[in-house]
Amino acid sequence: MAGTPSGTGAAAVRMTGAVKVFGAVRAVDGVDLEIARGETVALLGRNGAGKSTAISLLLGLDEPDEGTVRLFGAAPEHAVRAGRVGAMLQDGRPVPRVTVGELVGFVARTYPSPMPAGEALALAGIAELAGRRFDRLSGGQAQRVRFAVALVGNPALIVLDEPTAALDVEARYAFWDSMRSYARHGHTVLFSTHYLEEADANADRIVVVDHGRIVADGTGEQLRRAAGGSLVAFDLAGTAFDLAGAGTDGLSLLPGVVSLEVRGERARLRTDDPDATVIALAERGAIRGLEVAPASLDDAFLALTATASDAAPATASGAASDPVARLAPLETV
Ligand SMILES: Nc1ncnc2c1ncn2[C@@H]1O[C@H](COP(=O)(O)OP(=O)(O)OP(=O)(O)O)[C@@H](O)[C@H]1O
Known part of the structure; x- marks a missing residue:
């Protein structure tokens, strides 16, 4: 198994020089990202910025073309097999005929120290859906079941790809309440989003991604100042x-x-x-x-991503100019 021993000191996430190329597109273009244990980090970027690809690399669902990914000091597969990671991804085919309770219970049994399925359902705000068929739920309900699935293993790291995409306003508030309470227990959370307010309100740190690169990394306040x-x-x-x-x-x-x-x-x-x-x-x-x-966070986001977009598009044959360099003060605040 690759990787250094997963000692207590190892960061929850360490991505070093990660690159993932699809044809002419550098979906992830040299990402260095470290997330300490207990941190809640938002990956913020517009459509096609590279968030989902970065998350796939992080979970070991895809291999980087260059660079390395470590979770708790070990290869992602190792951390996932050890039950230290829970994930909520954007797609995921509904499992036919299975009830929500059965599905969450089944996932729980694949983890070494899960929480009771009922507790995960309650945390996700869907206790009343336990007996319903998963393939007959609305988009928002299915999304909350995915959240329960991510939580039930009681993982040290939870990774959520656009977790509130299908949720109405009320469900969104309930979701963030649950997520923050999970984070307060010392768990590490990484979520991707298009919503600046959500990132600002719920993350300790916002990592802005554009054209596969990190163009800013800091608190909402630091982003506003940098822009x-x-x-x-x-x-x-x-x-x-x-x-x-x-x-x-x-x-x-x-x-x-x-x-x-x-x-x-x-x-x-x-x-x-x-x-x-x-x-x-x-x-x-x-x-x-x-x-x-x-300046609002919207202003900051537009300024930060305009910086990267104005540069030459990153392609497999030639990298864009380095937008992070212009934001050096942000990284040292
Ligand atoms: N399997 C693939 N084959 C070809 N291109 C891909 C593949 N996966 C992603 N891409 C491309 O890589 C880039 C980054 O995509 P990615 O899905 O990571 O972005 P994203 O930030 O998650 O976007 P969104 O917010 O729309 O979900 C895009 O240009 C996308 O078209």
């Missing part, structure tokens, strides 16, 4: 920047300004030093309708 911490907006009318549109270029040269957007008479500046930007605007008499607001 340009604040937005400053003001009315252009009557200022030195309102000379038939010719003066607005100068705005991007003001201290702290990272980017500039002009809509009609209103200018919006993204800045990583809002105080300096506002002082510079005041000195130029540009304070009409002045507003300063922290």
Whole structure:
């Protein structure tokens, strides 16, 4: 069996230089990711970013073309066989004729120290579905059964690929409550999502993936700061920047300004030093309708992934320029 001994000190997840290529697409393009035991980490990225592929490598469902993956210091297959990992994946064919209780009970028996099936069903908020056939459930109900399946083995690491994709708002809240309570017991959680708010609200750390690469890694607050911490907006009318549109270029040269957007008479500046930007605007008499607001996580996500998308697309024949380099301060915060 490959891997170092799974001593108590080994990280729950350690991915080093992982690459997975499908034809011309580098779905995972040199990922280094370490997750400590007890951490809850969100893998955030848009469609096709490489989240599911990274999760497949992590669970040993697929082999990396380059690099290594270790769970608790050992090969993923070893950790999975030892019952240390529970997973909730996006697809999964409904098993015909089996009831929810039978399915969860069956999975429980494959783990060395499972929780009672009823407890997993209760945690997933579906105790009342125990006697129902799994292949006759709604999409959201089936999703919650998958969550119970992931939990029932009482695994040290739980990996959830877009766990709330099919859930309505109420089920979503219930899901995150259960997930957080599971994490509070010292378990490690990795989940993928498109939803920034979910990542921010439920993860200790957000890892943003784009074009198969990690473009940012930090708390929601660190992501906001790395992408340009604040937005400053003001009315252009009557200022030195309102000379038939010719003066607005100068705005991007003001201290702290990272980017500039002009809509009609209103200018919006993204800045990583809002105080300096506002002082510079005041000195130029540009304070009409002045507003300063922290950048939202949406703003940060768009800025972070635009960084990677503006670079050449990553293909099997040539890597994109390194977007992480531009975010170096984030990784050292
Ligand atoms: N088996 C495969 N064969 C060919 N291409 C694949 C395969 N699996 C994934 N890809 C490609 O790899 C890239 C990453 O896909 P992946 O499913 O990992 O993204 P994702 O971030 O999980 O996306 P989504 O949020 O839409 O689920 C995409 O371009 C996808 O089309």
